[in-house]
Amino acid sequence: MSETAAPPLEERPPTRLGAVSSALRRYVRANPVAVCAAVLVIAAAAATGSLWNEDALVWGAGPLATFGSGRWWTLLTALVVPDSTIDAVSSVLLALTVLAYAERLLGSRRTAVLLFVIGFSGLLVGIGLHAAAWTLTDLRPVVAAEVPVLDPTTPLAGAVMAGTAFAPTLWRRRVRLIGFALLGMFALYAGDADSWYRLSAAVIGLLVGAVLARGRERRSWHRSSTRETRTLLALLVAVVGSGPIVALVSGGGRGPLSLVVEAYTQYDDEILSQCGSVASSVCDEQIALLMTRGAGPALLAIVPLVLLLVAAWGLRQGRRSAWVLATVVLVASAVLPIVSLLDGRLRIDPWVDGSGAEYVLWALATIVLPLVLAAALFVARARFPVRATRRAARTVAVALVVAFVACASTLFVVEAVGRRAFDREVSVLDLVGLTLRRFLPPAFAHPGGGGAFPHGGPALFAYQWIGVLFWAIVVAAILWLYRRARRPDAGDEAHYRELLRRGSDTLGFLGTWEGNRHWYSDDRECAVAYRLVGDVALAVADPLAPEGRRPEALRAFTDYCVEHDWTPAFYSIHSDTLDDLAALGWRHVPVGVETVMDLPGLTFAGKTWQKVRQPLTRAEREGYTAVWSRWNELSVAQASQVVAIDEEWVADRALPEMGFTLGSLDELRDRDVRLLLAVGPDDRIEAVTSWMPSWTDGVITGWTLDFMRRRTDGPNGMMEFLIAKAALELQQEGAVVLSLSGAPLADDPDEEADDDPAPLRALLRWLAEVLEPAYGFASLFRFKGKFRPRYRPLALAYRDPLELPAIGAAVGRAYLPDASRREMVALARTAWEGRR
Structure with missing residues (x-):
């Protein structure tokens, strides 16, 4: 047996473990403070x-733990010792993600200093506010008794906000x-001291960051006030919806706004404690809620909160x-307590026990x-114009x-069948009232007297879960409705062609293709052609x-x-448009290269044009001619030949034909499009x-x-032969530019790689390799290089x-809108075979 020497170590391909190890080393070098x-x-x-x-509370900080007991070191230990396993895991994850991001912005040395300084300051301010609030009698009911704070996320919040x-x-x-939405929600609803200490550190970090960045040039990023308003209002609605849930999970909460939680519980312990001495319909209602409690009623109780979260998702989308x-849920949530006060279900004597606050x-x-937020939504109602289609609204x-x-x-x-499960005789009218109330959360149901309820069996199960089932259907229907938005009119294509003739770049004609829509400025002097794919508007060309x-x-157009x-997104744009977008803070990634021939002075003379001149002279010598035509000028025989050539090309690959910026037979039928045919001596069309x-100022200057x-x-x-003949003959007609169109996923050979995100750039290069066996983009790009073009990224x-x-x-989806499953499998198989 012959032995093969192992390759030198430096020539061995890296293993997956080695790649992971290298990535970890790079991460540690870039984020030493976060890792530490x-x-x-x-x-x-x-x-x-x-x-x-x-x-581990002995290591925690607080007014009594730190100053009352003289454990001053807790100001340091509270910043690094977590109070539970969950706290430790979450702190580590936050350190390795958001703190690492802040470290890249601030620098490692500054991040280390700010972690200590802001964390220490946040603890001191939080302790001071805690002690001050506890000294006020009116605030004691809503201020938690001291539990020493252990929270490594306090310095993290401060450093991140500074970054x-x-x-x-x-x-x-x-x-x-x-x-701040998350920090504020936990502080206002959960209300534990940790939340307030974190919020204090975050505010300090925000102020420190403003001081450090003072005088720093800021690059603007365009974002319309409409999107900003939607995002802010959606966040506020989400906080109002999720805050009480946070308070419920945390055991009722002690935050200033946690008192609203009582409206979303199954029953009220305080009312039940008084029912031994006071009999009323309210007590009957609470006893019914207590006796029928369970997972179903608990879910039914928080339906308003779930609806607010669903609404917040839609508000962000307009x-x-x-x-x-x-608006309806917020107004109902605010009106209910007022009605309860007026009808006597809710009794408040605020200043008796010194707890007026x-x-x-x-x-x-x-x-x-809720009323203020509903009013804000009403004022901003014009920011939410996206309506569902009438058909979808009727369906829902x-x-x-x-x-x-x-x-x-x-x-x-x-x-009705399970009447024996009730503790007393119920009439048909009682059952009707009970049925209607089971579709309302407990806080919204007013029985107006002692309500009957089942004690077991199928009747109790239905009583607990039917309402939940209905609201689950409501939520699913609303989410489905969000995805059925009306589409605006596609725009006037004739006017787009008029603007094209006024002046257009080499790829502007792509905007006339079927499937594109057209946006116009108010004065109809500016236009953008775009392809709407789902919720993505792909603007085509400049x-x-x-x-x-x-x-x-x-x-x-962005505001639109x-x-x-x-x-x-703007697709296949040139450098001038890209510069304008970059000034607005947009980012970019290269998607191809356009090859352009400048026609003035073109002769195809010299050795450098030999690869073009030889096919041209050979074809002319053998009797081939280049014939200009338009689709409607072709004879039936000629049109049949063109269709046959195209069908042969498609069938030969058994792959989906691409569209979007790659034309097909449909685009040849446009009256403004010219065809150049290679016709043989026997009148057979070969290509x-x-x-x-x-156009430029109404005159055709390029093709x-x-x-x-x-x-x-x-x-x-x-x-x-055809491209050379087109260049020479169009030059004689007065054209100055001949574009050989773009080569998708090609790199500009005259420029270095740009600053695009490395993963995305790597993905595009991989995609180019995968698609090359199927579509030959790289081969096409090399072919166009024969014509010594000027490259336009x-x-x-x-x-x-x-x-x-x-x-x-x-x-x-724009390139392959109608690809069948069989075609996609064929594409994958061809790509795989090409990479082997």
Whole structure:
């Protein structure tokens, strides 16, 4: 047996384990403070036993624990020792993610200093506020008794908020909105001292960051006030909806707004405690709630909160149905306590026990806050114009009516059959009232007297779960309705062609293709052609705008997309448009290269043109001619030959034919498109190309190659022949530019790689490799290089990196809108075989 020497170590391909190890080393080198913070938290948790949920409160900070007991070191230990396993895990995850991001913004040395300084300051301020609140008698009912605080997320919150001052506008706004929404929710509803200490540190970090970033040039990022308003209102509604849930999970909560939780519980312990001495219909109702408690009634109790969360999701998308839902639930939540006060179900004597502040806060949480938020939604109602289609609205209305009738009928029948499960005789009228009340949360149901209820069996099960089933159907129907938005009119294509003739770039004609829509400015002087794929608006090529108005058109089109809750993206744009978008804070990734020939002075003379000149002279010598035509000018025989050539090309690959920016036979039928045919001595068409016009001041000054097909059994060099003849003859007609169109996923050979996100760039390169066996993009790009073109990079511009997955999927669907499952399998098989 012969032995093969092992390759040198440096030549061996890296293993998966080696790649992971290398990535970890790079991460540690880039984020040493974040890694050290995570390690310190784990070590402190293990040393104190809190990692295994052992009591470590002796290391916690607070007014009594720190100053009353003289344990001053707790100001340091409270910053690194977690109070539980969950706290340790969450602190480590936050350190390795958001703190690492802040470290890249601030620098490692500054991050380390700010972690200590802001964390220490946050603890001191929090302790001071805690002590001050406890000294006020009126606030004692809503201030938790001291439990020493152990919370490593306190310094993390402060450092991250300080780091946002150095973040791009998009992420600065996003981190601050979401961060303070979460911190505020826990502080106002859960109300534990940890939440207030974290919030104090975050506020201090925000102020420190503003001081550190003072005088720093900020790059603006365009985001319309419509989107900003929607995001803010959606966050507020989400906080109002999820805050009481947080308080319920935390055992009732002690925050200033936690008093609203009583409206979302199954029964009221305080009322039940008084029922031994006072008999009333309210007591009967609470006893009924107590006796029938369970998972179903618990879910029914929080239905208003769930509806608010569903509404918040739709508000962010500009949905009018979400606006209606949020407004109705908020107003109902505010009106209910007022009605309860007026009819005597709710009795408040606020100043008897010296706890007046508690009832003031109760009124704010239960009445004032929902009404103010509902008023804000009413004022901003124009920001939510996205309506569902009439057909979808009718479908939802019918479905909900049918669901209600079915659920109510089922509940009535089950309760009627199971009358023996009730503790007393019930009439048909009692059953009707009971049935209707089971579709309302307990806080919204007014029995107006002692209500009967089942004690067991199918009657109790139906009593507990039928209402929950109905509201689950309601939530599903609303979410379905969100996805059935009306689409605006596609726009006037004739006017787009008029603007094209005024002046357009080489790819502007793509905007006339079937499937594209057209946006116009108010004065109809600017236009953008776009393809709407799902909720992504893919603007095709550069916008049409008079000189100096392109930035205005870009902003206005973006606002138009935001108004309709679409994700805007500009696809296949040139550097001029890209520069305008970059000034607005947009990012980009290259998606191809356009190859352009400048026609003035072109002769194909010299050795460098030999690869083009030889096919040209050979074809002319053998009797081939280049014939200009338009589709409607072709004879029946000629049109049949062109169709046969195209069908042969498609059938040969057995792969889905691509569209979007790649033309097909349908685009050849346009009256403005010219065809150039390679016709043999026997009048047989050997190859066909199509050319799209571009104008300057109403005069055609350029042509762009689109459709390229040749017979598989025809002579070689036909494409070189047609392109060379087109260049020479169009030059004589006065054209100055001949574009050979774009090569998808190709790299500009004259430029270095740009600053796009590495994973996305790597994905595009991988995609180019995968698609090459199927579509030959790289081969086509090399073929066009024979004509010594000028390279014009084409880019995809986007605003938000988080939108890239949706944009990528939309581009794929735009190129392959009608691909069958068999064709996709064939594409995958061809790609796989090409990579082997």
